[in-house]
Each structure stands twice: as C-alpha cells, then as structure tokens.
Amino acid sequence: MTASTERLYLFDTTLRDGAQTTGVDFTLEDKVKIAGILDDLGIDYVEGGYPGANATDTALFGEDRRLKATFTAFGMTKRAGRSAANDPGVAALLDAKAKAICFVAKAWDYHVHVALGCTLEENLEGIRDSVAAAKARGFEVLVDCEHFFDGYKANPDYALSCARNAYEAGARWVVLCDTNGGTLPEEIEAIVRTVSSTVPGDHLGIHAHNDTEQAVAVSLAAVRAGARQIQGTLNGLGERCGNANLTSLIPTLLLKSAYADRFAIGVTKEKLGQLTKASRKLDELLNRSPNRHAPYVGASAFATKAGIHASAVLKEPETYEHVPPETVGNRRHVLVSEQAGKSNIIYELERVGLTIAKDDPRVARILDEVKDRESLGYAYEGADASFFLLAKRVMGEVPAFFEVERFKVNVERRYNAVGDLVTFSEATVKVKVGSEVMISAAEGNGPVNALDAALRKDLGQYQRYIEDLELVDFRVRILNGGTGAVTRVLIESKDATGDTWTTVGVSANIIDASFQALTDSITYKLVKEGVGV
Ligand SMILES: CC(=O)SCCNC(=O)CCNC(=O)[C@H](O)C(C)(C)COP(=O)(O)OP(=O)(O)OC[C@H]1O[C@@H](n2cnc3c(N)ncnc32)[C@H](O)[C@@H]1OP(=O)(O)O
Numbered sequence: 424m425t426a427s428t429e430r431l432y433l434f435d436t437t438l439r440d441g442a443q444t445t446g447v448d449f450t451l452e453d454k455v456k457i458a459g460i461l462d463d464l465g466i467d468y469v470e471g472g473y474p475g476a477n478a479t480d481t482a483l484f485g486e487d488r489r490l491k492a493t494f495t496a497f498g499m500t501k502r503a504g505r506s507a508a509n510d511p512g513v514a515a516l517l518d519a520k521a522k523a524i525c526f527v528a529k530a531w532d533y534h535v536h537v538a539l540g541c542t543l544e545e546n547l548e549g550i551r552d553s554v555a556a557a558k559a560r561g562f563e564v565l566v567d568c569e570h571f572f573d574g575y576k577a578n579p580d581y582a583l584s585c586a587r588n589a590y591e592a593g594a595r596w597v598v599l600c601d602t603n604g605g606t607l608p609e610e611i612e613a614i615v616r617t618v619s620s621t622v623p624g625d626h627l628g629i630h631a632h633n634d635t636e637q638a639v640a641v642s643l644a645a646v647r648a649g650a651r652q653i654q655g656t657l658n659g660l661g662e663r664c665g666n667a668n669l670t671s672l673i674p675t676l677l678l679k680s681a682y683a684d685r686f687a688i689g690v691t692k693e694k695l696g697q698l699t700k701a702s703r704k705l706d707e708l709l710n711r712s713p714n715r716h717a718p719y720v721g722a723s724a725f726a727t728k729a730g731i732h733a734s735a736v737l738k739e740p741e742t743y744e745h746v747p748p749e750t751v752g753n754r755r756h757v758l759v760s761e762q763a764g765k766s767n768i769i770y771e772l773e774r775v776g777l778t779i780a781k782d783d784p785r786v787a788r789i790l791d792e793v794k795d796r797e798s799l800g801y802a803y804e805g806a807d808a809s810f811f812l813l814a815k816r817v818m819g820e821v822p823a824f825f826e827v828e829r830f831k832v833n834v835e836r837r838y839n840a841v842g843d844l845v846t847f848s849e850a851t852v853k854v855k856v857g858s859e860v861m862i863s864a865a866e867g868n869g870p871v872n873a874l875d876a877a878l879r880k881d882l883g884q885y886q887r888y889i890e891d892l893e894l895v896d897f898r899v900r901i902l903n904g905g906t907g908a909v910t911r912v913l914i915e916s917k918d919a920t921g922d923t924w925t926t927v928g929v930s931a932n933i934i935d936a937s938f939q940a941l942t943d944s945i946t947y948k949l950v951k952e953g954v955g956v
C-alpha cells in the first residue's frame with residue numbers, strides 16, 4: 424500500500440451465500456478446502472456459514488480453522504421479546520470459533536412488519552443488543568443490512584436508522600445489501616454517498632446480488648461512493664442469480680488503473696496469477712463444469728476465433744486482449760474452425776510444437792481441409808488432438824500404424840442365466856498391423872465401450888504404448904434433428920503422464936463417429952509416444 428492508496432477489504436461469502444446457490448451443497452471437507460484457497464489468495468474475510476443452522480456449519484465453527492483471514496460466522500439478530508443472552512441463535516454464534524460475527528438485520532420497514540412481525544423499534548433494539556453481545560465477547564462485528572436499498576427507497580429514515588444503530592452499537596462494518604438484486608449502479612452510487620454522511624465510508628460495505636447482471640458494477644459504484652468493503656463470492660455463486668463475482672472483481676481492482684491506482688487490496692499481483700486455478704478448483708470440488716465464458720478466468724476469456732483477430736494477435740497480443748492472460752493465470756487460445764485464417768493455423772501448430780512458415784503451401788492446405796471437414800460437421804476448436812493429426816497427415820507425417828479392416832458391434836436384449844431381461848453389447852474388430860492380422864472381441868457396458876475394448880485389446884507391436892490410455896469423457900452432439908441426423912462425437916483421453924487430449928468423429932452413425940474418434944485417440948497416443956517417427 425502506498426501513501427496515496429486506500430485499503431479496500433474483500434469479504435468472501437462463497438461458503439454462506441454461495442451455499443444458497445441452487446444445486447450447491449458443500450461438505451465440511453469442501454468448506455475447509457475452499458476456506459484454505461480463499462485464505463491463500465489473500466481474501467480479508469472468509470464467511471464460513473451459519474453455525475447452529477445445520478450440522479456442517481456447526482462443525483465448521485467447532486474448531487479453530489487457523490486462517491490468516493478473519494473467519495466469520497453468519498446469523499440473524501436476536502428475536503423480539505427476548506434478550507440476546509436468551510436467544511439460542513445468537514448463543515450459537517457467540518460459541519463459534521470465529522474472529523468475527525456478521526449479523527443479518529432487517530433494514531426495510533415492510534420486512535420488519537411482514538417477515539418479523541415485530542415493531543420497528545423492536546428490530547432496532549435487536550440490532551443494538553446483538554451487536555453489543557458479540558462485541559462484549561470480543562468478536563469483530565459486521566451487520567448485513569438486508570434489503571437496504573429497497574428499504575431506503577421506501578423509508579429512508581428507517582433504513583438509515585438501522586445502519587446508524589448498528590454502527591453506534593459498535594459494528595466495525597455496516598454492510599448495505601441489495602438483497603433482491605434489482606437496484607441499478609447509479610441508484611447504488613447515490614444512496615451509498617448519502618449513507619456515508621451517517622456511517623463513514625471506511626465502515627461501509629456492499630453486498631450485491633446479480634439479478635440484473637450488474638452485481639460487479641453495483642459493487643464498484645458503491646466503492647466510488649465511499650464504501651470500503653466488498654462482499655462477493657468465487658465464480659459469482661449465490662442465491663438465485665448469484666452474488667458479485669470476486670473472480671471478476673479482484674482482477675479489475677488490481678489491473679484497471681481507475682481502481683488499482685487508488686486502492687490496495689489483500690490479494691497481491693503474484694497471487695492474482697493463481698486466480699484461474701482457484702476458480703477451477705471450486706468448480707471441481709462442486710462437480711460443476713467451469714463457465715468457459717467467465718471474464719478473466721474462463722477458457723474462452725482469451726480465445727480468438729476469427730481469422731482477422733488471430734492475425735493481429737500473432738503480431739501483438741494486446742490488439743485483442745484487454746489484459747495479459749498470464750496475469751490471472753489463464754492462457755491465450757487461438758481456435759481453429761471455419762472462422763479461421765492461416766494465422767489461426769500457424770498459432771495452433773506452434774502451440775502443439777509444429778513450426779511452419781505462413782507462406783508454406785501446406786498451411787493453406789491444412790486450412791482448406793479444416794474448413795471442408797467443418798462443413799461436414801467436424802469441430803476442431805475443442806478437438807486439439809484431431810487437429811494435430813489432420814495437420815500432420817497433410818504434412819505426410821503420420822505413419823499408417825494400423826488398419827481396421829472390419830468391425831462389428833452387436834447389441835442384444837435377452838434374458839440372462841437368472842432370468843433377468845438385460846441388454847448385452849459386444850464388438851469384434853479385425854485389425855492389420857504391418858503384415859499381422861488380429862481379430863479381437865470384447866463385451867462392454869454399451870456398444871461404444873465394447874468397440875473401444877475390442878480395438879484396444881491387441882494392437883500387436885503397438886499394444887505396449889497404449890496400455891495406459893484411458894477414455895475420460897465421451898460427448899455426443901446431434902447436428903440436425905430427426906433419425907437421419909449427423910452425429911458428432913468428442914472423446915477425451917488421458918494417459919499415465921496426466922496429459923489429456925480430445926478427438927472428434929462425425930458420421931450419420933453414432934458408432935462410426937465414435938470409431939473415428941477412438942482411432943484418432945489411439946493414433947495420437949502413438950505419435951505422442953514418438954512411435955515410428
Ligand atoms: C438474505 C439472506 O441471504 S439471509 C441468509 C439466509 N440464510 C438462511 O436462511 C440459511 C440457513 N437458514 C436456516 O437453516 C434456517 O432458516 C434457520 C435455522 C436459520 C432458522 O430456521 P427456523 O427457526 O425453522 O425458521 P425459518 O427458517 O422457518 O424462518 C426464519 C425465522 O427467522 C426470523 N428472522 C429472519 N430474519 C431475522 C432477523 N434478521 N432477525 C431476527 N429474526 C429474523 C423470521 O421472522 C422467521 O421467524 P418465525 O419462524 O418466527 O416466523
């Protein structure tokens with residue numbers, strides 16, 4: 424932090440509001456791992472969950488998690504008609520092994536009447552007493568003023584008195600929440616500016632939901648108006664459409680001079696280089712596919728498909744990149760497709776280790792071959808290994824390792840020995856390797872699995888090179904509707920080195936399309952092993 428920069432604090436609620444995302448269910452182990460990832464990145468506050476609400480969160484706060492970040496427990500303010508000391512919800516919070524407590528408090532008079540069913544003064548008393556009780560036990564206290572902006576628009580005096588009561592009772596942070604996510608950045612900026620004359624900006628936070636897809640913009644608007652804490656989540660998880668996405672906010676705050684020159688955050692530029700990894704790790708733990716189009720960290724965030732763009736990127740990457748991909752731990756992709764020009768081909772060939780001059784006639788032949796095959800339904804932008812083989816074949820550099828002279832796949836539904844009706848799949852393959860001819864048969868849990876097993880059962884002299892080959896993903900896309908449709912199959916393979924590669928096959932027949940992708944996968948593996956080169 425330099426003399427001219429102000430500290431801006433990041434508060435992560437992936438483990439609390441993120442747990443309110445449809446389809447997200449963290450285990451205790453997930454929560455501990457994710458807290459570690461956030462801590463390592465340099466996030467200031469990690470909100471772990473709601474002790475007392477469920478067994479996972481109670482267990483999470485049952486032990487000291489030893490984070491550098493301020494580990495924070497979340498829960499509601501005391502109920503009306505009882506003291507904080509006699510409120511079981513507040514008691515669970517006070518017992519949490521955490522450094523801070525974040526209370527959620529109603530700030531919209533309508534909610535106080537409808538959801539709480541108590542008086543406006545009782546709600547204020549709830550805020551004051553809950554904050555005081557947590558302060559007295561030595562916690563840093565935050566108050567999330569739920570529905571603050573809607574509340575402010577309906578009854579500014581009451582919304583402000585909630586914020587003031589929280590602050591005057593000793594809350595370190597009064598967090599203004601756009602709970603329903605419908606407030607626009609310009610409204611947020613104006614309201615936060617007004618509130619900052621009641622609660623100083625360096626005690627104000629923003630918690631924005633993404634219902635108009637502006638949670639990041641809303642958070643930045645609040646910062647411009649004086650707020651100095653941003654709440655958000657990794658990958659924008661959160662109730663309904665999610666929360667402000669810290670995976671987008673962090674690089675913006677560190678790389679865009681309007682913020683980077685004015686503010687310092689806990690995440691360093693060095694740690695920023697791990698952001699893509701952190702984002703992918705979260706998806707992996709949740710078993711979700713990463714959003715390819717996520718700003719900064721998505722696989723397509725620095726992908727160039729159009730030929731005209733690729734040509735410029737090859738000259739100077741900055742022509743089509745707003746920041747260097749490596750700064751966030753991502754990488755540049757130049758895609759090969761029917762939108763490509765020769766520059767895309769050159770770039771991709773160089774990436775896979777093939778150097779070729781732009782005026783080499785083979786480049787144009789490779790491009791023509793790509794475009795011809797894409798018009799038949801092949802797609803090379805996601806099938807790097809098939810593209811590599813296509814290029815190598817045009818260059819005359821792929822040996823004819825083996826030839827499948829014939830294959831047969833049988834699917835049969837019949838009664839088994841114990842009288843159950845079951846579907847069997849079996850395949851037979853006749854392969855020629857040099858002068859040797861092998862016939863292999865195998866059963867599988869489906870026709871493609873049986874074909875794969877038969878194909879890889881005996882490849883003669885090449886068998887030892889493919890022993891560690893494993894198919895890890897199989898995707899089918901029907902290109903035109905109806906039973907006469909063309910089918911595209913993408914197969915992802917991996918080997919013992921951890922390398923993965925994707926191959927593609929296209930045919931009106933799904934087994935044939937799979938066969939093409941399977942044979943490309945085996946051929947790629949043999950080329951990768953340097954066999955016959
Ligand atoms: C905007 C947000 O995202 S807030 C975060 C919300 N997160 C969650 O709700 C996730 C975890 N929640 C839970 O597991 C449960 O809701 C619990 C354990 C907290 C409470 O469960 P229950 O006691 O069965 O209550 P239930 O969930 O049905 O209703 C919430 C109660 O809290 C009261 N309440 C809500 N907000 C507050 C508040 N800020 N202060 C005091 N009381 C509140 C409601 O009036 C309601 O009371 P009622 O039961 O007397 O009508």
Ligand SMILES: CC(=O)C(=O)O
Pocket residue numbers: 440527567568569570600601602603630632
């Ligand atoms: C506290 C919270 O999650 C909200 O108001 O959206």
